Amino acid sequence: MKKYDAIVVGAGHNGLANAAFLAKAGMDVLCVEKNDYIGGAAVSRELYQDWKYSNCSYVCSLLRPEIYRNLELHKHGLQITPYGGSVQFMENGDYFGSYHDPEAAHREMARHSKHDADAYTRYSTDTMRQCRLIRNFLLRTAPDPTSFKPRDIKELMLLGNKFLELGEDRLYEAIRFWTMSVADYLGEYFETDVIKTALSGSGIIGTALGIHSPGTAYVLLHHYMGDVDGNVGSWGFARGGMGAVSNALAGALQSYGGEIRSESGVDQIIVKNNRVQGVALESGEEIYAPVVVSNMDVKRTFLNCMDEKDLPASFYNRIKNFKIRGSSGKLNIALDGMPTFPALPPGSELIGHADMHFIDSMERMERAYDDWKDGTWSKDPYIDCTIPSAVDPTMTPPGKHFMSCFVQYCPAQIEGRAWTSEERDAFTKSVIDQISNYSPDFKDLILHVETRTPQDIEDQIGITEGNIFHGELTMDQLLFNRPVPGYAQYRAPVNGLYMCGSSTHPGGGVMAAPGANAAREILYDLKLKNTVPENFGDD
Amino acid sequence: MTPVSINTGRLRSPFYPRLAELDSLNTWHNWAGYSSAEALYCEDMEYFAIRNSTGVFDITPMTKYRITGPDALDYLNRLVTRDMRKIKPGRVAYAIWCDDQGQVIDDGTIFHLREGEYRLCSQERHLAWLTTAAIGFDVTVKEETAEIAALAVQGPTSYSVLKNMGIDGLDSLKPFGLIHHQIFGTELMVSRTGFTGDLGYELWIDPDKAIDLWDALFAAGKLHGIQAIGTHALDLARKEAGYLAPFEDFLPAETTVRTGRTRSPLEIGMEWLVDFNKDNFNGRRALLKEKAEGSTWRLVKLDIEGNKTADHSYIYADDKKNSDEIGFITSAAWSPVCKQNIALGTVRTPHGKPGDNVWVEVYYQREMHWNRVMAKATVVDKPFWFPARRGMTPPAPF
Ligand SMILES: Cc1cc2nc3c(=O)[nH]c(=O)nc-3n(C[C@H](O)[C@H](O)[C@H](O)COP(=O)(O)OP(=O)(O)OC[C@H]3O[C@@H](n4cnc5c(N)ncnc54)[C@H](O)[C@@H]3O)c2cc1C
Numbered sequence: 014m015k016k017y018d019a020i021v022v023g024a025g026h027n028g029l030a031n032a033a034f035l036a037k038a039g040m041d042v043l044c045v046e047k048n049d050y051i052g053g054a055a056v057s058r059e060l061y062q063d064w065k066y067s068n069c070s071y072v073c074s075l076l077r078p079e080i081y082r083n084l085e086l087h088k089h090g091l092q093i094t095p096y097g098g099s100v101q102f103m104e105n106g107d108y109f110g111s112y113h114d115p116e117a118a119h120r121e122m123a124r125h126s127k128h129d130a131d132a133y134t135r136y137s138t139d140t141m142r143q144c145r146l147i148r149n150f151l152l153r154t155a156p157d158p159t160s161f162k163p164r165d166i167k168e169l170m171l172l173g174n175k176f177l178e179l180g181e182d183r184l185y186e187a188i189r190f191w192t193m194s195v196a197d198y199l200g201e202y203f204e205t206d207v208i209k210t211a212l213s214g215s216g217i218i219g220t221a222l223g224i225h226s227p228g229t230a231y232v233l234l235h236h237y238m239g240d241v242d243g244n245v246g247s248w249g250f251a252r253g254g255m256g257a258v259s260n261a262l263a264g265a266l267q268s269y270g271g272e273i274r275s276e277s278g279v280d281q282i283i284v285k286n287n288r289v290q291g292v293a294l295e296s297g298e299e300i301y302a303p304v305v306v307s308n309m310d311v312k313r314t315f316l317n318c319m320d321e322k323d324l325p326a327s328f329y330n331r332i333k334n335f336k337i338r339g340s341s342g343k344l345n346i347a348l349d350g351m352p353t354f355p356a357l358p359p360g361s362e363l364i365g366h367a368d369m370h371f372i373d374s375m376e377r378m379e380r381a382y383d384d385w386k387d388g389t390w391s392k393d394p395y396i397d398c399t400i401p402s403a404v405d406p407t408m409t410p411p412g413k414h415f416m417s418c419f420v421q422y423c424p425a426q427i428e429g430r431a432w433t434s435e436e437r438d439a440f441t442k443s444v445i446d447q448i449s450n451y452s453p454d455f456k457d458l459i460l461h462v463e464t465r466t467p468q469d470i471e472d473q474i475g476i477t478e479g480n481i482f483h484g485e486l487t488m489d490q491l492l493f494n495r496p497v498p499g500y501a502q503y504r505a506p507v508n509g510l511y512m513c514g515s516s517t518h519p520g521g522g523v524m525a526a527p528g529a530n531a532a533r534e535i536l537y538d539l540k541l542k543n544t545v546p547e548n549f550g551d552d
Numbered sequence: 553m554t555p556v557s558i559n560t561g562r563l564r565s566p567f568y569p570r571l572a573e574l575d576s577l578n579t580w581h582n583w584a585g586y587s588s589a590e591a592l593y594c595e596d597m598e599y600f601a602i603r604n605s606t607g608v609f610d611i612t613p614m615t616k617y618r619i620t621g622p623d624a625l626d627y628l629n630r631l632v633t634r635d636m637r638k639i640k641p642g643r644v645a646y647a648i649w650c651d652d653q654g655q656v657i658d659d660g661t662i663f664h665l666r667e668g669e670y671r672l673c674s675q676e677r678h679l680a681w682l683t684t685a686a687i688g689f690d691v692t693v694k695e696e697t698a699e700i701a702a703l704a705v706q707g708p709t710s711y712s713v714l715k716n717m718g719i720d721g722l723d724s725l726k727p728f729g730l731i732h733h734q735i736f737g738t739e740l741m742v743s744r745t746g747f748t749g750d751l752g753y754e755l756w757i758d759p760d761k762a763i764d765l766w767d768a769l770f771a772a773g774k775l776h777g778i779q780a781i782g783t784h785a786l787d788l789a790r791k792e793a794g795y796l797a798p799f800e801d802f803l804p805a806e807t808t809v810r811t812g813r814t815r816s817p818l819e820i821g822m823e824w825l826v827d828f829n830k831d832n833f834n835g836r837r838a839l840l841k842e843k844a845e846g847s848t849w850r851l852v853k854l855d856i857e858g859n860k861t862a863d864h865s866y867i868y869a870d871d872k873k874n875s876d877e878i879g880f881i882t883s884a885a886w887s888p889v890c891k892q893n894i895a896l897g898t899v900r901t902p903h904g905k906p907g908d909n910v911w912v913e914v915y916y917q918r919e920m921h922w923n924r925v926m927a928k929a930t931v932v933d934k935p936f937w938f939p940a941r942r943g944m945t946p947p948a949p950f
Binding site: 116130131183 | 553558559582679809810
């Protein structure tokens with residue numbers, strides 16, 4: 014039986030990125046994936062004939078350009094096309110649009126509030142300042158604040174310096190920002206409900222918190238800190254759907270000699286004498302390697318695939334209490350044509366090209382969260398609806414469309430028990446009905462719908478509770494606290510075992526940073542040459 | 553309900569039809585959402601119109617706010633750093649306003665139109681800040697950019713042109729004065745202001761009468777060399793006058809992300825606009841502290857030897873090796889009217905006192921190849937171009 018230098022469990026994009034950097038360093042790497050397809054939550058699937066669905070993640074911005082460049086992902090088929098704009102449909106028949114062109118964006122905002130249109134300058138400057146701070150740390154391992162190792166001290170000093178560079182006033186601003194609610198943050202700049210609503214969405218996407226919950230301002234940042242070609246905050250579509258990201262990473266991995274085995278779910282990570290030995294597959298097969306890297310979320314890794322007796326008790330307990338609550342669902346829809354939206358002027362560039370939302374007040378946003386707290390899906394949800402096929406000609410046959418509806422909020426369980434199929438249908442209906450309120454022909458154009466509750470996401474790709482970020486992005490679970498204090502440097506409390514999924518710093522999203530950072534630490538431990546690129550400087 | 557649609561492209565000023573007729577270069581750029589011509593037929597000739605006859609520049613896109621109400625004066629006095637009590641009706645003030653940290657948000661002109669009625673004009677948009685700063689005052693701040701069409705009419709024959717148009721009161725109109733004139737059944741406001749450092753006026757009118765105004769102006773100026781001009785000509789003229797351009801010579805604080813990149817008025821040569829004798833104004837505490845402790849930066853006007861334009865150059869101290877980097881150039885030009893190699897720049901204090909020498913590292917390209925010179929420069933404290941006609945009242949017909 015062949016023995017590998019490292020086994021990566023899970024071919025999500027972070028597992029693939031991790032394996033690629035290890036293979037690039039000359040290691041013999043195997044990536045095992047339970048599904049018959051790779052990519053995890055960054056995937057394109059043909060679930061309706063001739064249609065590609067980005068059936069989990071659907072837009073790309075966080076993917077680190079350093080990794081893109083270093084692994085030459087363009088050679089493996091990756092292309093990101095920027096798109097812009099968003100629209101908020103309003104109950105009074107009007108809409109609030111946001112345009113790629115800053116002047117058009119200002120003019121439209123001024124139509125709703127001249128004050129807010131001008132306030133946007135300061136808002137985006139202040140938010141960019143927070144982005145620039147966190148961007149420094151995306152491709153770095155979070156330092157351990159209790160360690161006296163020279164590496165940690167050096168990194169801590171860097172962290173400290175970046176904060177101090179802000180100056181006194183802005184240091185306070187940053188500290189406030191990391192803990193405040195998105196509603197309070199927006200309230201400091203804007204006075205118009207629909208404008209605040211439009212901007213608040215990014216504070217709660219994927220998060221089991223409401224717009225008034227502390228910590229949601231940071232989540233906003235998580236959606237702004239990415240970039241497309243240096244345009245910080247821009248988003249793009251991966252040509253061919255989000256699977257193109259994973260496929261390109263897989264291409265890079267294979268070009269360095271790495272192997273991928275699908276339909277090879279891991280049942281147990283084998284440990285002897287506090288040292289990892291390899292993995293036991295669900296088929297019973299055992300594969301050995303001195304290094305095992307888990308791309309699964311930390312709950313699945315430590316609570317499902319390991320013997321608790323092999324883990325320190327308090328660590329185990331902390332992992333048990335790691336917050337990874339499911340709060341988002343998804344509908345993926347094949348459409349026979351482009352739906353009409355009578356609120357928008359004919360020929361508007363917003364049609365099809367903008368992110369669409371069908372909710373127009375902070376009150377409705379908060380009510381949507383109330384439903385989740387009550388253990389059910391939002392009856393009047395926040396939907397982030399995109400039509401990637403309007404930009405990407407490879408997604409559908411010409412003239413047909415793929416619509417991706419990200420739905421907030423949707424619980425992992427209904428009132429503490431499994432979803433029934435009636436409830437799934439009712440969830441589907443609340444989404445379709447909300448969109449239909451603004452698009453009379455929408456229902457008639459539907460050819461196929463894939464509904465994914467957090468439960469479905471967990472069942473299919475193994476993310477606990479279907480939490481899109483592999484764990485919530487609140488201050489207690491960020492930086493050196495992610496996933497849990499003392500274990501933020503990708504090393505598990507078992508020799509040779511590492512974590513590289515989104516439960517680790519800097520968190521979820523199609524970023525590939527956790528995978529890359531974990532590779533850096535593994536190569537460091539093995540005294541191999543580092544293959545992971547540094548942050549592009551941003552001063 | 554019919555869908556609301558906005559113009560998602562560039563707006564056109566009410567003067568656009570006339571500008572478009574004159575335009576043969578097709579080089580337009582974005583100015584606060586409007587199409588603004590960079591040049592219309594020849595940048596160089598347009599510049600000389602400003603210095604030799606009359607250049608007409610469309611300033612409609614300038615952001616304009618109407619400030620009224622019983623507390624208008626007190627409000628403005630708290631907003632800006634200079635003492636607005638000294639600006640009587642019929643007068644115009646150049647002013648700067650700061651955030652709480654004493655950093656410049658923007659500069660602009662405040663027109664005291666009539667007793668208690670003001671117009672504030674600036675490059676950037678500030679309604680959010682102007683509203684925030686209005687807390688506690690009985691004042692109304694209304695954005696009126698699109699409600700007023702405006703032209704800058706600049707150059708030595710501008711007085712003759714306007715006189716020829718039948719505008720009265722020009723003989724006694726001093727720099728930074730304004731008058732109201734009835735024409736085309738509406739009111740034309742004429743101010744002796746501008747961004748060229750020359751004799752010149754700005755005209756402000758109801759947009760419906762914009763074309764009438766243009767036609768009357770060009771008819772009146774026909775024998776006085778009147779020419780429409782674009783932003784490039786204006787930009788050269790403003791450098792000669794030593795005027796600052798936001799985003800080039802300083803950054804508006806609200807748009808500035810990096811710490812230490814904003815500037816206080818004291819750091820951009822605007823100390824004369826800061827009046828510590830008046831009561832509380834925004835940024836006062838921070839500026840007092842800075843005055844006591846010293847500023848970090850100083851804006852300098854440089855007269856540079858030679859003729860190689862010093863765009864984006866580093867500035868070095870005048871020491872043995874000239875290797876101590878002390879700042880950088882923000883605007884530079886060869887001045888055709890002064891025959892001088894001029895620049896505005898920023899240096900670290902205590903460098904850059906008037907009369908100091910500094911060195912400028914100039915890269916210039918000749919037929920694809922790049923060359924480099926170290927050019928000596930002198931810090932000057934007066935505008936490069938300050939003709940007597942600019943201040944003469946009444947102006948001469950020239
Ligand atoms: C519905 C949804 C929408 C999202 N939208 C966006 C978006 O638009 N933009 C964005 O940037 N991010 C988005 N995200 C977040 C982002 O997709 C994820 O955070 C990211 O893809 C997670 O990547 P990962 O590699 O860490 O983990 P995963 O993608 O979860 O990969 C883990 C892999 O491990 C495999 N696996 C699990 N258990 C086993 C086992 N026992 N044995 C072997 N293999 C196993 C899984 O099948 C999977 O392939 C979204 C997520 C979801 C769920």
